[in-house]
Amino acid sequence: MKKLWENYSYALVLLAVSLIFSFVAKAQLNNEDAYITVTIEEGQSLWEIAEVFASEHNFTENEFVSWVEKENGIIGEMVFPGDELVIPVVAEQMEPTQIAGAER
Template sequence: MKKIWDGYSYTFILIAVSLIFSLVAKAHFNNSEQYITVTIEEGQSLWEIAETYAAEHHLSENEFVSWVEKENGIIGERIFPGDELVIPVTAEFGQPTQIAGAER
């Protein structure tokens, strides 16, 4: 057994690290499913969406905008009508998508 470990220890460690990394990555990607997706309407900004959902998240407006930019791959707060963005507001069962600014 010692000969096998000596010859393949790096392989075993690499497989273990890869497995752990894939489990952590899967858990991270599954987290985005718990948040709602909003559809952007004409004239809306990320700041307005942060204000609209202020009572439903625990972030400051700056943190909210930064989170949305990072998670949705947005550069420079540029959003367009029809874009669907994941926002850090927990989805209720059966309500994964909303129109931003619509009555809730």
């Protein structure tokens, strides 16, 4: 056993560090942003949605609106009733949601 350790100690340490890193990386991925779909109601804007979900995403309202525009192919912040948008939320707080007006 001692000879095995002497010959392969670097490989064994590298393997152990790799496994630990893998577990940490997996845990980090599980805590990152998740996505939900919301349906736009009459009179809603992207800014109102950003305000409603302000505590559930890691963006400023400006960054949130830009992200939603980019990911949903929206030009000029124009959304219409019935549009379904994918929005980012923190995974731990995620729950299926459809919002009516600016309330939740």
